[in-house]
Amino acid sequence: xxxIVIDNCYIATVNSIGEEHESGYIxxxxxEISAVGAGVAPEVGGVRRVDASGCIATPxxxxxxxxxxxxxxxxxxxxxxxxxxxxxxxPVWAGIDEEVEYAAARAGLATLAGSGCTTVVDHHYVFPxxxxxxxxxxxxxxxxxxxxxxxxxxxxxxGESEGGLPPDSVVEKLDHILAASEEAVDRYHDPSxxxxxxxxxxxxxxxxxxxxxxxxxxxxAQKKGVRLHTxxxxxxxxxxxxxxxxxCRPVEYLEGLGWIGPDVWLAxxxxxxxxxxxxxxxxxxxxxxxPSSNGRLGAGIAPVRELLDAGAAVGLGVDGGASNERGxxxxxxxxxxxxxxxxxxxxxxxxxxxxxxxxxxxxxxxxREDEIGSIxxxxxxxxxxxxxxxVGFAGIVDPVAxxxxxxxxxxxxxxxxxxxxxxxxxxxxxxxxEVAESLKQASAKVLARSEGAKP
Ligand code: ZN
Numbered sequence: 088x089x090x091i092v093i094d095n096c097y098i099a100t101v102n103s104i105g106e107e108h109e110s111g112y113i114x115x116x117x118x119e120i121s122a123v124g125a126g127v128a129p130e131v132g133g134v135r136r137v138d139a140s141g142c143i144a145t146p147x148x149x150x151x152x153x154x155x156x157x158x159x160x161x162x163x164x165x166x167x168x169x170x171x172x173x174x175x176x177x178p179v180w181a182g183i184d185e186e187v188e189y190a191a192a193r194a195g196l197a198t199l200a201g202s203g204c205t206t207v208v209d210h211h212y213v214f215p216x217x218x219x220x221x222x223x224x225x226x227x228x229x230x231x232x233x234x235x236x237x238x239x240x241x242x243x244x245x246g247e248s249e250g251g252l253p254p255d256s257v258v259e260k261l262d263h264i265l266a267a268s269e270e271a272v273d274r275y276h277d278p279s280x281x282x283x284x285x286x287x288x289x290x291x292x293x294x295x296x297x298x299x300x301x302x303x304x305x306x307x308a309q310k311k312g313v314r315l316h317t318x319x320x321x322x323x324x325x326x327x328x329x330x331x332x333x334x335c336r337p338v339e340y341l342e343g344l345g346w347i348g349p350d351v352w353l354a355x356x357x358x359x360x361x362x363x364x365x366x367x368x369x370x371x372x373x374x375x376x377x378p379s380s381n382g383r384l385g386a387g388i389a390p391v392r393e394l395l396d397a398g399a400a401v402g403l404g405v406d407g408g409a410s411n412e413r414g415x416x417x418x419x420x421x422x423x424x425x426x427x428x429x430x431x432x433x434x435x436x437x438x439x440x441x442x443x444x445x446x447x448x449x450x451x452x453x454x455r456e457d458e459i460g461s462i463x464x465x466x467x468x469x470x471x472x473x474x475x476x477x478v479g480f481a482g483i484v485d486p487v488a489x490x491x492x493x494x495x496x497x498x499x500x501x502x503x504x505x506x507x508x509x510x511x512x513x514x515x516x517x518x519x520x521e522v523a524e525s526l527k528q529a530s531a532k533v534l535a536r537s538e539g540a541k542p
Pocket of ligand 1: 153210
């Protein structure tokens with residue numbers, strides 16, 4: 088039996104009553120949290136002891152929305168609207184293949200691990216033909232880095248010639264998408280408790296997919312017992328598109344397709360009204376809030392207070408590297424807090440709500456709140472330790488405030504499913520110099536392909 092005892096640290100459990108211990112312990116046995124509490128840890132045999140003095144322990148963060156392949160195309164269209172940014176990037180994304188996808192996924196996942204992430208959603212929706220197995224590249228990278236992974240088989244089938252935004256070269260045929268989606272679930276989805284790998288289905292957005300694809304994906308997801316994800320109500324342009332094409336608002340469009348339900352989580356939801364926020368809460372649909380990406384693209388500020396008051400799960404997402412070059416989840420806690428308060432004033436979000444969004448709300452988005460997202464007995468041991476003794480934090484009286492409002496920092500120790508993957512701020516599962524070099528080469532390759540493809 089492998090066991091780890093972490094003691095002498097501040098613990099923010101993020102359990103249902105928000106319990107915190109000023110000086111406490113966590114016992115991990117066989118990948119599961121077997122004890123947590125205040126004071127001195129009980130005696131456990133065969134154990135590794137971690138003296139975490141000066142640290143705060145939190146649940147590992149859940150990145151509820153991301154596009155790993157976008158790590159290949161960062162720093163482009165930096166002063167553009169979402170639609171301008173997409174139109175510039177779609178043809179470049181047509182140049183990805185399995186090899187460059189693997190390089191991007193490793194870089195993205197390694198960075199996320201360094202910022203305290205233990206679970207990562209990868210919304211992949213660009214599948215050029217004949218370029219190898221893109222999903223497999225992500226799964227391999229996640230296994231190597233050691234993170235809990237939730238890739239999606241995403242899709243686009245509404246090309247420019249049919250009134251969609253993406254060029255026809257990057258969309259797929261409906262039948263092919265459905266067959267590939269079923270295959271992805273059969274091959275990768277592990278529904279067992281504590282699973283390290285779950286798959287969801289994720290048509291990209293109202294302006295890049297057909298109604299048939301949305302409906303059929305929902306039916307397939309139900310048949311296979313997997314969740315659904317998509318982008319929704321990110322910018323006013325999408326609102327105009329939906330009104331012109333469907334004669335309704337983006338949320339109404341999704342509701343009409345049977346897509347607002349307890350097995351769905353939606354990225355962004357910036358431009359939703361109070362009634363729609365309420366319905367999300369009543370129905371149990373989750374939202375992946377991506378404040379830095381929304382700022383980068385000038386999309387607006389999501390109504391997080393209204394969603395939380397309605398009882399909706401509001402996880403945090405980094406979003407893809409092309410709209411958030413930073414690629415870390417840690418800074419999103421502060422960004423979410425500031426964005427909410429810009430919009431709704433000083434009471435719009437508390438520091439502890441921000442931490443809960445990054446952890447238990449993310450777990451709820453994935454339907455995994457019984458397994459991950461808080462430090463409680465019986466849950467999987469996904470734990471981040473943050474060193475608060477450095478000069479940037481020293482003397483801040485509230486450790487949770489230090490974490491959310493203080494300077495950005497790499498995680499001191501990261502444990503995923505009971506395995507230590509970051510220790511003394513060093514990622515144990517990949518060589519970052521080599522990861523950076525291969526990302527550089529892969530990005531150059533994609534750039535050269537896009538230059539070569541220009542008329
Ligand atoms: Zn996105």
